Amino acid sequence: MCGIAGLLTSSPDRPPDRDMVKAMTRSLAHRGPDGEGFYWGDGVALGHRRLSIIDIEGGAQPMMRGDGGPVVTFNGEIYNFRQLARELGSLGHVFKTRSDTEVLLASYEAWGVDCVRHLRGMFAFAIWDPAKCTLFLARDRLGIKPFYYTCLQDGTFLFGSELKALLTHPQVRRHIDLTALDDYLALGYVPDPKCLLEGIYKLPPAHTALIGQGEARLTPHRYWRPPIGTGEGMVGADMAGDNLIPALRDAIEHRMIADVPLGAFLSGGMDSGAVVALMSSLSAGPVETCTIGSDTAAFDERDMAALVADTFGTRHRSAVASPRDEDTLNRLPFMFDEPFADPSALPTYRVSALARERVTVALSGDGGDELFAGYRRYRFHMAEERIRRAIPCPIRRHVFGPLSRMWPKMDWAPRPLRAKATLEGIARSAPAAYFNAVSRIPDRDRYTLYTGRFRDELDGYHPAHLFERLAGEVPDADPLTQVQYIDLLTYIPGDILTKVDRTSMAVGLEVRVPLLDHVFVGKALAVPASGRLKNGQGKAVFREALKDLLPPSVLSGAKKGFSVPLSDWFRTELGDRCQQLARSEALLDTKLFAPQALSRLTQDHMSGRRDHGGTLWSLMMLDTSLRHLDARI
Numbered sequence: 001m002c003g004i005a006g007l008l009t010s011s012p013d014r015p016p017d018r019d020m021v022k023a024m025t026r027s028l029a030h031r032g033p034d035g036e037g038f039y040w041g042d043g044v045a046l047g048h049r050r051l052s053i054i055d056i057e058g059g060a061q062p063m064m065r066g067d068g069g070p071v072v073t074f075n076g077e078i079y080n081f082r083q084l085a086r087e088l089g090s091l092g093h094v095f096k097t098r099s100d101t102e103v104l105l106a107s108y109e110a111w112g113v114d115c116v117r118h119l120r121g122m123f124a125f126a127i128w129d130p131a132k133c134t135l136f137l138a139r140d141r142l143g144i145k146p147f148y149y150t151c152l153q154d155g156t157f158l159f160g161s162e163l164k165a166l167l168t169h170p171q172v173r174r175h176i177d178l179t180a181l182d183d184y185l186a187l188g189y190v191p192d193p194k195c196l197l198e199g200i201y202k203l204p205p206a207h208t209a210l211i212g213q214g215e216a217r218l219t220p221h222r223y224w225r226p227p228i229g230t231g232e233g234m235v236g237a238d239m240a241g242d243n244l245i246p247a248l249r250d251a252i253e254h255r256m257i258a259d260v261p262l263g264a265f266l267s268g269g270m271d272s273g274a275v276v277a278l279m280s281s282l283s284a285g286p287v288e289t290c291t292i293g294s295d296t297a298a299f300d301e302r303d304m305a306a307l308v309a310d311t312f313g314t315r316h317r318s319a320v321a322s323p324r325d326e327d328t329l330n331r332l333p334f335m336f337d338e339p340f341a342d343p344s345a346l347p348t349y350r351v352s353a354l355a356r357e358r359v360t361v362a363l364s365g366d367g368g369d370e371l372f373a374g375y376r377r378y379r380f381h382m383a384e385e386r387i388r389r390a391i392p393c394p395i396r397r398h399v400f401g402p403l404s405r406m407w408p409k410m411d412w413a414p415r416p417l418r419a420k421a422t423l424e425g426i427a428r429s430a431p432a433a434y435f436n437a438v439s440r441i442p443d444r445d446r447y448t449l450y451t452g453r454f455r456d457e458l459d460g461y462h463p464a465h466l467f468e469r470l471a472g473e474v475p476d477a478d479p480l481t482q483v484q485y486i487d488l489l490t491y492i493p494g495d496i497l498t499k500v501d502r503t504s505m506a507v508g509l510e511v512r513v514p515l516l517d518h519v520f521v522g523k524a525l526a527v528p529a530s531g532r533l534k535n536g537q538g539k540a541v542f543r544e545a546l547k548d549l550l551p552p553s554v555l556s557g558a559k560k561g562f563s564v565p566l567s568d569w570f571r572t573e574l575g576d577r578c579q580q581l582a583r584s585e586a587l588l589d590t591k592l593f594a595p596q597a598l599s600r601l602t603q604d605h606m607s608g609r610r611d612h613g614g615t616l617w618s619l620m621m622l623d624t625s626l627r628h629l630d631a632r633i
Helices: 018-026 081-090 100-118 163-167 178-187 237-254 270-282 302-312 326-336 345-356 368-372 376-390 393-406 420-427 430-438 443-449 452-458 464-473 479-489 491-505 518-525 540-545 552-556 575-581 595-607 613-629
Strands: 002-008 035-041 044-050 071-078 121-129 134-139 148-151 157-160 200-202 207-212 262-265 288-293 315-320 361-363 510-512
Touching (some): 002 018, 002 071, 002 121, 018 044, 081 100, 100 207, 178 443, 178 452, 178 491, 178 613, 237 270, 237 518, 237 540, 262 270, 262 345, 270 302, 302 552, 326 345, 326 613, 368 518, 376 479, 420 430, 430 464, 443 595, 464 479, 479 518, 491 510, 575 595
Parallel strands (some): 262 288, 262 361
Antiparallel strands (some): 002 157, 121 134, 134 207, 148 200
């Protein structure tokens, strides 16, 4: 795992600013504490910060094969590099190192831009090809590794693993993209390919791009899609379930290749439990595991994690996430650069720091809920969908729409009485309803916070349009698979993987996610919807497949989620921060937020009249990020 950066000037006669490229690269030192390297060419420069994992002596970057050949700066791991090396060796390629980086370069030499189709792993890289005067860019299929880029007015192309690398350059503008801001406040993250700042983009997952000197525009090309609606999906639930454990074991075995100590995150749920169980069966010694708990019982999984650890004889440690950890709270804006509203970033950072005390690589169980329909929201969506399909759209809009507007929002009431969101969902299309279900700040609450100027500037834009477009890519998929497809292209890269990458890289830890191995993803999506969500229970087939691996209490335990008790925190330890949001200069100076609305929001929460914990966290992260970025309208 590493940090990459670089630039391409508008002409080979325009030499790159070496000091600038060094500064861009060194802004990513936390991603690669073990060393740095640079390549200087005609109008091009590549930088690299290294976290040494495989072939510690021979894997230094940027790497070139032969004099004048292609040069790569690469972040990530190619797990099938040994198989590829054998295949490339049969084609005449000779290798001087044991590193996956050299195999990546040889793959490009053999197959050109199609090399990505042969790669199994997580990656973001740039390959400079002097013979073609082109820079080839690529990002892995699920978006595990990040890639930011922008083009300056003078024609210079910049890229980097994190936004901070680009912002090192003084010509990069820091103006807020208002549609991206609306996206963030709705979803809690800015979805690819947007960035909070205008003119800066993220290369989307499963995309490549070529750019030559003097080209002012980059056009990404998609090389992979989640295998939905293909022949692979025509498999019975029993047969699909039989394939899961061998496929997961294979994914984990590939991710246990390292020349440094490795361990695992253990939450107490079945996903991380499955990873630890299979790691233990493949490991010669005890697996290092760690978990983060909470002082609030509803969010604490330490007991269940300890049970799994005892079952498999791991070397287990735990700690507690606390709002009193001011240092971590203050570091979050630097870790993410863009505002990021998933509060589980806090415990994820803490578990990463705990793991890094003993290991350099950790495996996690991320991805299981999205692949196998583990979240309650999938169950609720399917219940709403049955009603939507039974009642014609015009009737739903004219009956349930007005009813939802009249129904009060009762955060304090028993769930059957909190019907406002359900009524809203029934009145909408399926993608728009799902968007509403996953929104951290629903439409009605966002627009209350916005000034008239902000609403006017949006000019009809709505973040749900993204969900509508993605649903249109799989029109023949069943309703459950359709929203899972949306999550794979939005929530997984935008939230889950962004959180894991930034928090782990902040402490120089590489996290690998075997459940998001693209081969395993194919096996998971081959499970019919009836096997993912059965009798109102998610992960049905996966749970059955794990029955011989994990204790019954782990398989039947209620899902708690890896989060924190925000509502309580903002009424206690974070009470001062809550009050400060109402007079935040960073928010109010934008003229986008109504002062009275911010004041009412904080007062209603502190008094207990409403539960605005999630909204307050989103605004607190935005406030700190705007100050960190020095962003402006």
